[in-house]
Amino acid sequence: MVTIADVARHAGVSSSTVSYVLSGKRAISEETRRRVRSSVRELGYHPNAGARALAARRSHxxxxxxxxxxxxxxxxxxxxxxxxxxxxxxxxxxxxxxxxxxxxxxxxxxxxxxxxxxxxxxxxxxxxxxxxxxxxxxxxxxxxxxxxxxxxLSCVDHDFVAAGALCADHLADLGHREIAFIGYGSGVYHRHAGYAERTLAGFRDRAGQRGLRFLHRTCEGTYESTAGTLARVLADRPGTTGFVVQNEGAIGPLLTLLRTSGRTVPEDVSVIALCQDQLAEQFAPRLTAVTGSAxxxxxxxxxxxxxxxxxxxxxxxxxxxxxxxxxxxxxxxxxxxxxxxx
Amino acid sequence: MVTIADVARHAGVSSSTVSYVLSGKRAISEETRRRVRSSVRELGYHPNAGARALAARRSHxxxxxxxxxxxxxxxxxxxxxxxxxxxxxxxxxxxxxxxxxxxxxxxxxxxxxxxxxxxxxxxxxxxxxxxxxxxxxxxxxxxxxxxxxxxxLSCVDHDFVAAGALCADHLADLGHREIAFIGYGSGVYHRHAGYAERTLAGFRDRAGQRGLRFLHRTCEGTYESTAGTLARVLADRPGTTGFVVQNEGAIGPLLTLLRTSGRTVPEDVSVIALCQDQLAEQFAPRLTAVTGSAxxxxxxxxxxxxxxxxxxxxxxxxxxxxxxxxxxxxxxxxxxxxxxxx
DNA sequence: AGCTAGCGTTGAAGCGTTTCGACGGTGTCA
DNA sequence: TGACACCGTCGAAACGCTTCAACGCTAGCT
Structure with a gap:
């Protein structure tokens, strides 16, 4: 194992000088810096993580x-x-x-x-x-x-409210009036409410402002549950022409179900997904989607x-x-x- | 910050004793062990990772x-x-x-x-x-x-050869004779050959032993490429009744394409996927699949x-x-x- | 010329563990 | 009863780094 003392000896300086060259916390002459750097390279020195953490009280x-x-x-x-x-x-x-x-x-x-x-x-x-x-x-x-x-504390998150609103705006702009929001299974809403609820709230608010009628239905994301959800939606609101899909798992089944029920996308109904672009590109037709960058x-x-x-x-x-x-x-x-x- | 010295003082022993209690590397009397343990708990002591790594030359x-x-x-x-x-x-x-x-x-x-x-x-x-x-x-x-x-070095991996063989055996057992193997894009085979190639090899060998005719076709996993791949398969071998799908992305599109082309699964053609069970369960029909546990x-x-x-x-x-x-x-x-x- | 300021460098004191050798005390055996 | 082994505990020496105080220099000022 190569230690800082080895480097110091090799460069003809003290180990504190090596440390300062490496951390840049004190001024060191150009010449010394050069010598130390080349010794570091030559010996293949990597500071020991444990020792560093102990002395500096930071583990990086x-x-x-x-x-x-x-x-x-x-x-x-x-x-x-x-x-x-x-x-x-x-x-x-x-x-x-x-x-x-x-x-x-x-x-x-x-x-x-x-x-x-x-x-x-x-x-x-x-x-x-x-x-x-x-x-x-x-x-x-x-x-x-x-x-x-x-x-x-610091926080960072996607603006899910804005995401929901974008969906509502886009469908409203296209003239849709009856929209179904295909959500996650109910468990998700109960638990980490944040993510799922905020999207829904953003959609709901904007939909209200834009005069849209809408339905929110939960969905577990399997083929069966999607079929059930879609059936309920169509029974409750046969005039639905727009779908917002929050549950990625439901996208494939929904497209299949719409097709087999004789509805063409996008001529008869529009579908907008909340998912990564990569996923949206994989379907036929390629999906209009709202995405945040992970x-x-x-x-x-x-x-x-x-x-x-x-x-x-x-x-x-x-x-x-x-x-x-x-x-x-x-x-x-x-x-x-x-x-x-x- | 609570150190081992604090614990030692609190328990009325030396810090080396505390260390030995915690590591179990030397015999310590029941009584002392009990006292040290309770001091550890009471003070909420956690050994400093850096110091430990430095002294023991192991970071865990x-x-x-x-x-x-x-x-x-x-x-x-x-x-x-x-x-x-x-x-x-x-x-x-x-x-x-x-x-x-x-x-x-x-x-x-x-x-x-x-x-x-x-x-x-x-x-x-x-x-x-x-x-x-x-x-x-x-x-x-x-x-x-x-x-x-x-x-x-040690190695661990799924037995992809066996996975490929399982697919061939299953389809052969069911009486299928003409099989298409829907693979990954050609890039995958060139690069980390291991994974993709071994599955294919396992399938190929067993298929040969069982007297199956088969086709291997690459596929990028999008809807379009799957459509292209399927079209080529059906043109080359109209009598194909079994599909092995290696590329997870191609599964959904393949099922859709089979359905729209009037082929029923599993009555007309059988489909077997190489993917996680969770994914296999999501499709309709639920997919027969070969899986290794991640x-x-x-x-x-x-x-x-x-x-x-x-x-x-x-x-x-x-x-x-x-x-x-x-x-x-x-x-x-x-x-x-x-x-x-x- | 004498004083101060700042620059570049050093020696040494930790940082909190682990672990080695040593040391009493107790029990066992001859 | 003395010698010996073993058990439980301790003190102190690392482990390799950062950083502080201090030092010798040179440069700039009065």
Whole structure:
């Protein structure tokens, strides 16, 4: 193992000088810097992470707590996890993956052991029991999702309200008047209300403003449940010409069911999905969709936590900030003007 | 911050005694053990990770290197990552997430800094440039996937050859004679040949033994490409009655296309998918599928690396081992007896 | 010329663990 | 009764880094 002392000896300086060259915390002459750098390269020196963490009381690790549950659309979680990891690396941090089945105890463990300098929590519930722990330990954290009480913490999330509103506006602009909103199974609304409810609320409000009639129906995302949901929708509101699909699993079945029931998309009915563009592109017809960038979510979360860590180590008190990412509507082939009334 | 010295003082013993109680590396009297344990609990002591890593030269961290690429079916990767994380916790390890865009340099960084005790590499290519680095650094590692030269390393993977054979056997048993194998886009075969090619090879061999005629056609997984692929299949072999679908993205489109072309599943044609059960359940009809457990893959990978770390710290030389996980065939509604010849 | 200011560098003191060797005390055996 | 082994505990020395106080220099000022 190559230590800082080896580098110092090789470069003919003291180990503190090597440390300062590497951290840039003190002025070092150009000449010395050059020599040290080349010794580092030549010996293949990498600072020992444990020693560094012990001495500096910073591990340069961010913990990312991901949900175990898999009813949220999984690729999105993975995309966030990966963008967090790459963004963190760009700031000199590594990412520790922990699952939220460790619960509040996990947060305590990570914070108290100094394993991570800060946490990013995914899948935050409105009233999340990890938050008091965070506060008690004085740990820096960023939440992905919105909690009831985020004093002293950062939050970032998609602007789901705006996403819902975009759907309503788009269909209203096309002249649709009766819309069905195909949601998640009822369990999702009960639990992490944030995500699912806010989209629905945004849609509902804008739909009201635009004079749309609409129905919200839950759906588990399987073929059978989608069939049941669609049947109920058509029974209750035969004049429905627009569909907003929140549950990614229901998209495929819905398109199949519409086709087999003799409804053509987009001539007879329009379909707009709340899902990743990649998924929207896979169907026929390609779907008009409202999307938030999972990548940006991860990036912003990292920037928030890194910012907090920087100001807190400067003795400052980071202010709570809350970022809402604007979703985008991409019009594809699945939405068109409402059919003329017979 | 609570240190081991605080605990020692509180329990009226020396800090080395506390350490031995916690690690169990020396005999400690029942009475002392009890007192120390209760002090630990009372003070909420968690050992400092950096100090521990420095002194013991083990970080109790396993690094997991995941692919950035997203053309592999992403939920599977996430499932592996999560099962690695939970399995690691059960052995007292945490998981550091790194992306393989760091390449061999990333492996060197992690190993040389002592950040992680061992690595798990996903998405290993046959001739992977990270492997020589691993060997040079003497780092313990487990590969998920099979490399050409895995001397001194552990490997674990699904037995894709067996998976392919299962498909062929099942269709042969049902009396099918002309089969189409719907694969991935050609890029996948060129690159991480392992996964895709081995399934195909297993299918091909068994199909030959069972006297099946078959066609392998690539497919990008979009609706359009699936339509193209299917059209070619039916043009080349109008008598095809069995489909094996390797590309998850092609499943939905294929079912739709079969239906619209007037072919009923499973009465006219049988479809068997190589995908997770969860996905197979989502279609109508529910799909007969061959699956390997991603969860088990993660668990076995962790057990391998933890085993290697244990024997290497005992001064032993861990032997290379290679685990192949047996896939399972679940018969659902999409396969049935071959139709009688007209 | 004498004084101060700042620059570049160093030595040494931690950071909180683990672990080795040593040390009493107790029990066992001759 | 003395020698010996073992058990439970302790003190102190690492582990490799960061960072503080201090130092010798040179430069700029009066």
């Amino acid at each position: 690790i961010i913990a990312l707590m991901v949900p175990l549950r898999t009813d949220v659309y999984v690729p999105v979680m993975m995309e966030i996890a990966i963008s967090v990891t790459t963004a963190a690396r760009q700031h000199g941090y590594d990412v520790l993956l922990i699952t939220n089945d460790e619960g509040p105890g996990g947060v305590r463990r990570i914070a108290a052991s100094g394993l991570a300098d800060g946490l990013i929590l995914m899948d935050v519930e409105l009233d999340d029991e990890r938050i008091p722990v965070l506060r008690a330990q004085g740990t820096q954290a960023t939440l992905i999702g919105l909690a009831d009480d985020a004093r002293g 990548q940006e979510l991860g990036r912003v979360a990292v920037e928030q936590i890194v910012g907090r860590l920087a100001t807190s180590s400067d003795g400052g008190r980071p202010d709570d900030d809350r970022a809402l990412l604007t979703p985008t509507l991409t019009v594809r082939e699945s939405t068109g003007s409402a059919p003329l009334l017979p | 961290i396993i690094a997991l290197m995941v692919p950035l690429r997203t053309d592999v079916y992403v939920p599977v990767m996430m499932e592996i990552a999560i099962s690695v994380t939970t399995a690691a916790r059960q052995h007292g390890y945490d998981v550091l997430l790194i992306t393989n865009d760091e390449g061999p340099g990333g492996v060197r960084r992690i190993a040389a800094s002592g950040l992680a005790d061992g690595l798990i590499l996903m998405d290993v290519e046959l001739d992977d440039e990270r492997i020589p680095v691993l060997r040079a650094q003497g780092t313990q590692a487990t590969l998920i996937g099979l490399a050409d030269d895995a001397r001194g 969860q088990e893959l993660g668990r076995v990978a962790v057990e391998q690396i933890v085993g290697r770390l244990a024997t290497s710290s005992d001064g032993g030389r861990p032997d290379d081992d290679r685990a192949l996980l047996t896939p399972t065939l679940t018969v659902r509604e999409s396969t049935g007896s071959a139709p009688l010849l007209p």
